[in-house]
Amino acid sequence: MAKILVYVEQRDGKTKKASFELVGASAAAGNETHAVLIGDAVTALAAECAHYGATKVHVVQDAQLKYYSNEAYSKALSQAIKTISPDAVLAAHTPIGKDLLPTVAALHDGALATDCTALSFSGGKLTLKRPMYSGKVIADVEFTGTSLAMATVRANSIGLPKPDTSKTADPSQISVDLSGLKTKILEVVKGNSARPDVTEAAIVISGGRSLKSAENFKIIEDAADVIGAAVGASRAAVDAGYRPHRDQVGQTGKVVSPALYIACGISGAIQHLAGMRTSKVIVAINTDPQAPIFQVADYGIVGDLFQVVPALTAEFKKLKE
Numbered sequence: 001m002a003k004i005l006v007y008v009e010q011r012d013g014k015t016k017k018a019s020f021e022l023v024g025a026s027a028a029a030g031n032e033t034h035a036v037l038i039g040d041a042v043t044a045l046a047a048e049c050a051h052y053g054a055t056k057v058h059v060v061q062d063a064q065l066k067y068y069s070n071e072a073y074s075k076a077l078s079q080a081i082k083t084i085s086p087d088a089v090l091a092a093h094t095p096i097g098k099d100l101l102p103t104v105a106a107l108h109d110g111a112l113a114t115d116c117t118a119l120s121f122s123g124g125k126l127t128l129k130r131p132m133y134s135g136k137v138i139a140d141v142e143f144t145g146t147s148l149a150m151a152t153v154r155a156n157s158i159g160l161p162k163p164d165t166s167k168t169a170d171p172s173q174i175s176v177d178l179s180g181l182k183t184k185i186l187e188v189v190k191g192n193s194a195r196p197d198v199t200e201a202a203i204v205i206s207g208g209r210s211l212k213s214a215e216n217f218k219i220i221e222d223a224a225d226v227i228g229a230a231v232g233a234s235r236a237a238v239d240a241g242y243r244p245h246r247d248q249v250g251q252t253g254k255v256v257s258p259a260l261y262i263a264c265g266i267s268g269a270i271q272h273l274a275g276m277r278t279s280k281v282i283v284a285i286n287t288d289p290q291a292p293i294f295q296v297a298d299y300g301i302v303g304d305l306f307q308v309v310p311a312l313t314a315e316f317k318k319l320k321e
């Protein structure tokens, strides 16, 4: 049994489910699973950590931790590591997780594996799977030596355990000295999208250059609304101004691993595949039967997306009724 510390990410008092995948995986392996919450007034989230299997919940609270900043949060997580002395530290591979863990790893001289897609504990030893070379090979990663083992894991890679709401937490407070911070976040201006983020959604439906305009993405949005999906895009669609960069899937965009990925009019360039090939089920719609996307697709529809997507949306609606 190992002592595992999971950084449970929250924003505006809402936890990230991807963190609980890690809490659940660690707890299921019989580890002493510690969860740490960082923010301003986050104690109320402790119970949720217990529901997903945390043995012990820690809270680092300070008004200066209201918004994420690398400087303040790395101090907070670092203090938690010093207090708890875990064998390994895990975080979700979110924009915050992939910013925070490398800094903390550097502060602790830790060994870090990022963007992993599976993890296991054998005899208390953490091993991970990590895609390399744009997902062309999957490396098995284990930690040697005595450095603190640290890893970030892609959302939706493990699956969320069923929460046990009868479990309760008695969170312990960890105090951190945040005097002398060089940066202060005054305000966070949010994008106006009410849709789920592509990295977190269970279903992602993406469109490519073939959509031809921002307006035409309406057919992708209509389908997304019916099935509760996030809307993604290829880089070509983003570069053309059809979608904001936050929707870009791929090597220079976001890496997603949903239960279902629907690629509409996307050729399947290696840089796009790098961002979505670990999706559980891939559906591709393309007029070109030779398009490389079909090589990774579980289901392929050779056809014009302007006809196929609305037809699918109509069928999804019927199924929902």
Ligand SMILES: Cc1cc2nc3c(=O)[nH]c(=O)nc-3n(C[C@H](O)[C@H](O)[C@H](O)COP(=O)(O)OP(=O)(O)OC[C@H]3O[C@@H](n4cnc5c(N)ncnc54)[C@H](O)[C@@H]3O)c2cc1C
Binding pocket: 207, 208, 209, 210, 233, 234, 235, 236, 237, 248, 249, 250, 251, 252, 253, 254, 264, 265, 266, 267, 268, 269, 270, 271, 272, 275, 285, 286, 287, 288, 291, 303, 304, 305, 306
């Ligand atoms: C360093 C680097 C980083 C990159 N990072 C990324 C990244 O993060 N993400 C990313 O996506 N790309 C990335 N790219 C770009 C990548 O190489 C491709 O150029 C891009 O993915 C192509 O986008 P696309 O598939 O939408 O467009 P295209 O390659 O133009 O493909 C359009 C596809 O739509 C099909 N089509 C056309 N009309 C229809 C229709 N009516 N119905 C159905 N299908 C139709 C065509 O047959 C074709 O397969 C990167 C490139 C480089 C060099």
